[in-house]
Amino acid sequence: MSAILELLGISRRYDSVAGTVTAVDNLTLAIPKGSFFGLLGPSGCGKTTTLRMIAGFEHPDQGDIRLNGSSIIGLKPYQRRVNTVFQSYGLFPHLSVRANVEFGLRHVSATERSQRSKEALALVRMTGKEDRYPSQLSGGEKQRTALARSLVLQPEVLLLDEPLSALDARLRDQVRRELTQLQQQLGITFLLVTHDQEEALSLCGQIAILSHGKMMQCGTPQDLYLHPSSRFVADFLGKVNWLRFVNQEIGLRPEAIRLSLETPPDSSRCVQARVQQTVFLGNLVQVELWTDRGDLVLAETSRFEGTYTPGQAVCLSWLPADEIHVDAQPVSLAAELAQP
Amino acid sequence: MNLRRIFLAPAWVMTAIFLVLPLFVVLAYSFLTRGAYGGLQLPWTTESYQRLVDPLYLSILGRSFLLAAVVTLVSLLVAYPLALFISRSGRRKMLWLNLVMLPFFTSLLVRTYAWVFLLRDTGLFNTVLLSVGLIQEPLPLLYNDGAVVLGLVYSYLPFMVLPIFANLERIDPNLLEAAADLGESPLWALWRVLAPLSRPGIVAGSVLVFIPSLGSYLTPDLLGGGKSVWVGNVIQNQFTNARDWPFGAALGVCLMLLVLGLMRLWQSKGGGELG
Numbered sequence: 001m002s003a004i005l006e007l008l009g010i011s012r013r014y015d016s017v018a019g020t021v022t023a024v025d026n027l028t029l030a031i032p033k034g035s036f037f038g039l040l041g042p043s044g045c046g047k048t049t050t051l052r053m054i055a056g057f058e059h060p061d062q063g064d065i066r067l068n069g070s071s072i073i074g075l076k077p078y079q080r081r082v083n084t085v086f087q088s089y090g091l092f093p094h095l096s097v098r099a100n101v102e103f104g105l106r107h108v109s110a111t112e113r114s115q116r117s118k119e120a121l122a123l124v125r126m127t128g129k130e131d132r133y134p135s136q137l138s139g140g141e142k143q144r145t146a147l148a149r150s151l152v153l154q155p156e157v158l159l160l161d162e163p164l165s166a167l168d169a170r171l172r173d174q175v176r177r178e179l180t181q182l183q184q185q186l187g188i189t190f191l192l193v194t195h196d197q198e199e200a201l202s203l204c205g206q207i208a209i210l211s212h213g214k215m216m217q218c219g220t221p222q223d224l225y226l227h228p229s230s231r232f233v234a235d236f237l238g239k240v241n242w243l244r245f246v247n248q249e250i251g252l253r254p255e256a257i258r259l260s261l262e263t264p265p266d267s268s269r270c271v272q273a274r275v276q277q278t279v280f281l282g283n284l285v286q287v288e289l290w291t292d293r294g295d296l297v298l299a300e301t302s303r304f305e306g307t308y309t310p311g312q313a314v315c316l317s318w319l320p321a322d323e324i325h326v327d328a329q330p331v332s333l334a335a336e337l338a339q340p
Numbered sequence: 341m342n343l344r345r346i347f348l349a350p351a352w353v354m355t356a357i358f359l360v361l362p363l364f365v366v367l368a369y370s371f372l373t374r375g376a377y378g379g380l381q382l383p384w385t386t387e388s389y390q391r392l393v394d395p396l397y398l399s400i401l402g403r404s405f406l407l408a409a410v411v412t413l414v415s416l417l418v419a420y421p422l423a424l425f426i427s428r429s430g431r432r433k434m435l436w437l438n439l440v441m442l443p444f445f446t447s448l449l450v451r452t453y454a455w456v457f458l459l460r461d462t463g464l465f466n467t468v469l470l471s472v473g474l475i476q477e478p479l480p481l482l483y484n485d486g487a488v489v490l491g492l493v494y495s496y497l498p499f500m501v502l503p504i505f506a507n508l509e510r511i512d513p514n515l516l517e518a519a520a521d522l523g524e525s526p527l528w529a530l531w532r533v534l535a536p537l538s539r540p541g542i543v544a545g546s547v548l549v550f551i552p553s554l555g556s557y558l559t560p561d562l563l564g565g566g567k568s569v570w571v572g573n574v575i576q577n578q579f580t581n582a583r584d585w586p587f588g589a590a591l592g593v594c595l596m597l598l599v600l601g602l603m604r605l606w607q608s609k610g611g612g613e614l615g
Contacts, residue, residue: 057517077520090518094536103532104522149522 003030004189005054005157010063012049012213023049024060025213031157036183036190038204040197042236046213047193051159054191055084067156083150087161089142091134097121097145098130104153120152123182140171144178151186160192164199176202197237201225209233225253231326240324243295245271251324257299259287259308263315270317273297275308289316369589380585388590397574397591404571405598407485408554411492412500415549416542418493419500423541424534426501427508437505440498448495452562455491456482459563483565491559496552500545507541508534543606551599571595 012024024046031037039047052058054065056077064071072080083104091100101117108116121127124144134142143163150158163179164172180203183190194200200207201221208218209232217224217233228234231242231251240251263270273289276296280303287299287308297316308314370388372380391397426436443451458464461478469475481487511534519529557572564570571591578588 055517055521057520076525077517078523078525084518084521086514086518088512088514090512090514090521092515092518092533092537103519104524106524106528153522 002033004033004068005031005191006064006066006069007050007054008064008066010050010053010060010065012046012053012058012060022213024053026063027210027213027215028063029208029215029218031189031191032206034187034189036180036203036205037192038200038207039191039193039210040200040207040236041195041210041216043195044212045195045210047195047210048161049213050210051084051161051191051193054157055082055159056080081153081156082159083153083155084159084161085143085146085150085163087163087165089134089146089166091137091142091145091149093134096131096133097126097137100134100145101149101152103149116152117148120148123151123186124148124178139167140175143167143175147182151182151188155188157189157191160190162194162196162199163192165194165196172199179203201237209236211236226322226324228324229326234324234326239298241295241297241299243271243291243297244293245269248325251326252297252318252322253324254286254298254300256318256322257297257301258317259289259299259301259305260315260317261306264317267317269320269323270315273314273316275310275312275314277310278308289314291316366589366592369585370593372586374584374586377583379583385586388584388586389594391587392590392594400569400574401571401595401598403569404554407489407568407570408492408550411489411496411553412546412550414489414493415497415500416546419497419504419545420538420542423501423504423508426505437502440501443494444498448558451495452491452559455487455494455563459487459490482563483567485564485568487563488560488568488570491563492553492556495556495559496549499548499552503544503548504538504541507538507544511537547603547606550602554599555595 007027007029009026009028010024011022011026014021014023027046027050039050041047049058053060056072056075056079059073065073067080067082072082092103095103098117098121101120102113105113105116117130118127121130124147126141126144126148129137129141132141134145137145143166160179164175167175176199179190192200192203204221206218206220207224209216209224211232217229219227224233225237228237228251234240234251239254241254241257242249242251258264271291271293273291276288276290278288279286284300285303285307287301289297289299291297299316369380371384371386373383373385373387375381422440426433426440429436456463459481460466461480461482463481465481466475466478470478515533515537516526516529519533520526524532554570555572557570557576560568560570560573561576564573575588575591575595578584578591582588
């Protein structure tokens with residue numbers, strides 16, 4: 001797959017009272033055509049600035065942005081074949097759903113305009129609500145309208161700014177499914193920006209993790225979760241227990257840990273621990289333990305795997321493949337993965 | 341006794357004494373007969389109203405409406421970009437707003453006289469243009485409709501700037517980015533997004549400029565010099581030199597009814613944003 005969008009060493013600095021802040025620091029990234037790509041990071045990591053630079057609302061101080069191989073740095077937002085679904089949707093309150101969707105089709109003939117808006121609204125299941133105004137729409141409907149308004153222009157890349165954050169939990173699952181389906185159906189490249197690792201893991205085929213304007217790691221959700229190259233990435237994508245084992249520090253996801261009363265005969269990876277407390281969460285049981293070396297460990301077990309009581313001595317074991325090692329230099333790995 | 345009523349009482353008393361009562365006085369005057377040496381006397385009559393249809397007065401009324409409309413339009417054209425600029429000026433916002441308000445701290449009379457000194461034949465503009473050699477004779481800048489419109493636009497501009505500014509401040513800046521994102525250049529975005537959304541501010545500002553302009557008599561008097569007569573001047577004249585109070589009152593009532601009718605029309609266009 002060839003890259004449709006390339007960020008080549010872009011940087012963006014702001015002057016503030018506290019001095020110069022580097023929001024994006026020499027970021028290089030290639031987004032494959034037709035992919036569902038995620039930019040993930042905590043707030044202030046530069047992901048929104050990156051998105052705004054791709055859309056054209058901000059300009060990098062350094063570096064180049066290429067769409068289909070040609071630079072778009074000099075183009076105004078209204079000249080770029082990139083569209084954004086804003087976090088707050090940005091629907092025009094004085095226009096109906098139909099007029100919102102047709103907003104970008106001023107240069108198109110009236111018949112084609114109504115045909116295209118009809119198709120786009122059908123795509124997001126908004127048929128029959130064309131004459132409503134944004135104030136009359138639910139959160140999910142607003143988002144679908146915003147999606148249709150962008151998709152009707154057939155962008156090369158669709159930028160999504162925290163698409164699920166404004167929705168309540170019940171709607172999220174539904175919108176998540178719809179977004180995935182829509183992306184597969186249309187084959188348009190989606191670039192999503194989010195601080196929610198669950199949103200990124202569940203939606204994106206490929207994720208780049210940012211921190212302080214730098215790329216930490218880029219890869220598939222499985223790669224990042226199972227083989228994080230840095231402690232930051234490992235911690236950001238879920239819970240990790242860091243413990244000392246045979247003179248090195250390893251990370252273990254809570255679900256990778258198995259508990260047993262006796263030392264399993266087949267296991268070379270095993271430490272002794274004492275149960276501190278257990279928390280029943282319904283679908284799983286969280287067990288907090290102190291290892292004999294003094295590390296606090298969180299394990300997640302199923303209630304079918306036996307029950308544990310505080311103070312009980314247990315054996316804690318795992319498979320070698322589930323160990324997380326982060327001695328690898330994160331920066332060099334990131335740079336290597338960033339090359340198309 | 342209801343506490344709410346006690347607190348509302350002063351407002352009611354004020355409204356009654358300073359608004360409702362004078363209105364009825366004017367209404368009563370307009371139906372009385374002119375006294376031999378000015379003043380009023382019985383019997384009741386509608387004679388003053390019959391005189392209103394005189395083409396002379398109708399043309400003055402028509403001209404006043406037209407010129408007040410021009411003042412409103414020019415104010416809008418000047419105020420909108422200014423309000424837009426102020427709403428985008430970040431930390432300097434308060435400074436610009438204060439500058440817009442600054443002329444209010446001086447008397448209208450003084451400010452209008454200042455225009456006389458600027459515009460007259462030996463005024464600043466003509467003196468400079470003559471000395472530079474751009475013109476051979478002084479331009480007739482003063483004592484015409486143009487001078488009156490200029491003076492009124494200058495006087496009432498803040499009334500147009502402030503409501504539009506307040507309106508623009510409430511518009512989500514994301515909407516302009518959305519318009520740009522959907523392929524519209526800034527000017528088109530202004531026309532298709534900002535202008536329709538700031539209509540309540542435009543309507544409010546227009547009402548606030550149009551009504552005092554229509555009733556003004558000081559500015560037409562000083563800058564029009566008798567050559568640009570507005571309905572306000574006619575009314576003032578009836579109560580002073582002409583000593584025809586009933587006719588002045590009838591003109592006043594007529595003007596008020598026309599303005600009220602226009603207000604209703606504006607209100608319906610502004611989506612009921614005006615109180």
